[in-house]
Amino acid sequence: MTHRDSNIPELAELGLADKPDGPGAAAFLAAGIGVFVLGLLTTLSEVSSGLGSFLGSFDFGLGVGALAGKSTITVIVWLVSWAGLHAAWKDKDVDIRKMFWWGLWLGIVGVLGTFPPFFELFKG
Template sequence: MTTLSNTQELPNGPVAAALLAGGAGAAMLGLATTLAEASAGVKNLLVWFNPVGPLSGKTGVAVITFFASWIVMHLIFRGKNVNFARATAVALTLLFIGLMGTFPPFFELFVKE
């Protein structure tokens, strides 16, 4: 019978990088959504595809942030063990920023009259 102790001990860096990148992507979506409400200039800059309007840019920067930060952090953290509890706390904080920034009663606080 195989035992789990036979499994190779893998460093946690790549998973921490993925969690942090997910948090960064989420936070960028929240930030872009809120900034688009606060500034007409930002909103116009985020219109990457006219039929979709600024949602194309908001989600575009979030997805680019997610994958780009994942690649960078993966290269930094691969083969290493990091403080996983701290990485998780940062990732969840970033995820929470993303959830707040995409909640209409929150981002509407920043609507430019």
């Protein structure tokens, strides 16, 4: 599969090699996963005080509270999922549109999970 449009003269002049869409798709999907996990942890920590305490244990006594765990786990899951997807798809042509939409929907659900009027519905 080629992604270049040879009818664009200024690009033809640059002589760019074609690139597979796998790494791009991985970036879109992993970003969605990251934001989804952020929202999920935010909402779940309202449901379970035990989880809230566990997330708070990530703050090394600095007084950050549960946000320390939510943000740390989110970043780890995002990086690990990105690295895994990137490694799996780096030479492949994955359907990037599909992964963009998956990432977008995951991100929208994640943002909803961070919205106080929503997560307070689940307050334990």
